[in-house]
Amino acid sequence: MIVKTKKVYYCEHCGRYRLTPQSIRDHERSCTANPNRVCRMGCENGIDLAEVIAAFKARFEIVREQVEWPLGAWTERIVWHGNPITIDEVLTITEVCPACTLAVIRQAGLNHILTGDGWDYRKAQREWWAERNYERMDEEAWT
Numbered sequence: 001m002i003v004k005t006k007k008v009y010y011c012e013h014c015g016r017y018r019l020t021p022q023s024i025r026d027h028e029r030s031c032t033a034n035p036n037r038v039c040r041m042g043c044e045n046g047i048d049l050a051e052v053i054a055a056f057k058a059r060f061e062i063v064r065e066q067v068e069w070p071l072g073a074w075t076e077r078i079v080w081h082g083n084p085i086t087i088d089e090v091l092t093i094t095e096v097c098p099a100c101t102l103a104v105i106r107q108a109g110l111n112h113i114l115t116g117d118g119w120d121y122r123k124a125q126r127e128w129w130a131e132r133n134y135e136r137m138d139e140e141a142w143t
Contacts, residue, residue, distance in 0.1 A: 006019060007019070009021050009023075009024040010024070011024055011027055011028050011031055011033075012028060013028065013031045013033035013034045014031055014032075014033040016031070030099070032099060032102045032103040032106050032107075033103075033106055033107065034103075035049060035050055035053070035107060036049075037049065037103060039097060039099050039100055040099065041097055041098065041099045041100075041125075041128060042132070043094075043095060043097035043099070043100060045094060045095040045097060045100060047093065047094065047095075047100065049100070049103060049104065049107065052093055052094075052104055052108075053104060053107045053108045056085055056090075056104065056108040056110065057108050057109070058081065059080065059081050059082045059083075059085060060078055060079065060080050060081060060084075060085070060113065061078070061079045061081065062076050062077070062078055062079075062109075063076065063077050063078075063079055064076050065077065078113055084113075084115045085110060085113065085114060085115065086114065086115050086116040087114050087115075087116040087117065087118075087119045088116055090104055090105065090110070090114070091119075096124075096128075097128070098121055098124040098125045098128050099125075101119070101121075101124070102121050
C-alpha cells in the first residue's frame with residue numbers, strides 16, 4: 001500500500017481546489033465568485049461588478065416565513081423593490097460576456113429569481129468563442 005500526503009489549495013471565493021498554489025492563484029484571479037475578478041474572455045467591458053451587483057441586490061429581498069403546515073416548515077418568497085430582474089437586463093449590462101454574466105448572477109444571488117428565457121453558461125461560452133475565432137480568422141484572411 002502507498003500512502004501520500006499532499007497539500008490542497010482552495011479558492012477563497014468558491015471553494016474549488018487544486019494541488020498547486022499557482023493553479024489556484026490563476027483560478028482565483030478570474031473566479032466568477034470573486035468580486036475583484038479579471039475577465040479572461042477578453043470582453044474588456046470595464047464594468048464595475050461591485051456597483052452592478054449592489055444595484056441588483058437593492059431591487060429584491062428574500063423573506064423567510066414559517067408556514068402552518070407541515071409543522072415547523074419554512075418558505076421563502078421574493079419581495080421586489082421595483083421591476084423584476086430579467087436575464088436580458090443582465091446581458092445588456094455585461095455586454096453579453098458569458099463570464100461576466102455568470103459573475104453577476106452568482107454574486108448578486110440571482111440564480112433562481114431571474115425572469116425570462118433560460119440562460120445556459122456553457123452554450124453562451126461556446127457561442128462567444130466561436131464568434132471571436134471567426135472574427136480572428138476573418139482578420140487573418142485580409143492580412
